[in-house]
Amino acid sequence: MKRYPLISLLVLILALGITGTVLAQDVRPTDDEVNAIAKQLYCPVCENTPLDVCPTEACREWREQIRAMLAEGKSEEEIKQFFVEYYGARVLSEPPRQGFNWVIYIVPPLVILAGAGILFMGLRKWVTPDDPGHDRGAKEAPGTADEENEYLARIEKELLGKD
């Protein structure tokens, strides 16, 4: 080793280089890694089928495309962006939050809120009926009931007096 330091170093570098290449070639994305992205995409030819479970040849090719891009070191976002640019936003399981797509993100929560509001109003009405003669005593100011009784008594008296 002492006699040939330069040669030894060269051999070491070459060996590391070869090992590195072999290791890099062995890095093949697993099915799980591919499917993690594939399940966020939809089959291009058979509607409503996620890419990770789609059995068609087109989907198999798309999954291989994902695998190849993962092997190239592309990120999940980069891969999804490629699919959107190449095939359109319809391939995404979740439409991008832009333009007209906002409707599908805004309308359902609004409808749920409106439904909850209507339900709340209905329940409140059910629990506290509108009939003023039924349950107002507790809410009325003291003396109001007496005044009403007095008023009714006077009407009754007048009516009796007419007879």
Next chain:
Amino acid sequence: MTEQTTPVPERAVPIWVQIIVWILLSGLLVLVALGLKNAQNPIIRVGSEVPDFNLTLFEGYTYEGSPVVSLSALHGKVVVLNFWASWCKPCEQEAAELEEVWRSYAEVDAEVVFLGVAWTDTPANSLEYLQKFEVTYPNGPDLGSRISAVFNRNLGVPETYLIDKEGILRAVKIGPFASNAEIKSFINPLLSE
């Protein structure tokens, strides 16, 4: 004494809430109706003008030196627009015929252009397919499915659209052509106009 009952006023939903709810409901119904209409009816029919579109060609393909070809630039020529995919077996049936017919027209400098559009295909497989069938006419991917959207295609491949010299869609062939003669039978009447 007779019992008296005073009519209890109903607590009505405010009018502005009712208006908003009805507007929202009407809007939703209109959206659903429009969606259904678009899904069922093609945007263009045979006899109507085809909206302009751009086809970005695959590497190695050009049209008159340009890597992008637009329909509007082909005015005065018959356009044979063929949708295909490498995973599509019926497409393979007509691939060689289309290339053969294209070459036969190119030899006599006929006023016809063939355009191949790879639909829902991966770039590598598309190029492999084109090499396999030695396809020389301009071909490119349907980027963003925008060309498909022009024709509102949802059926599959192969599909071929025949556009006349004035840019009018004149015929649609669903499925593969059976022979060279069949392809020519679509093109020749348009060339002679």
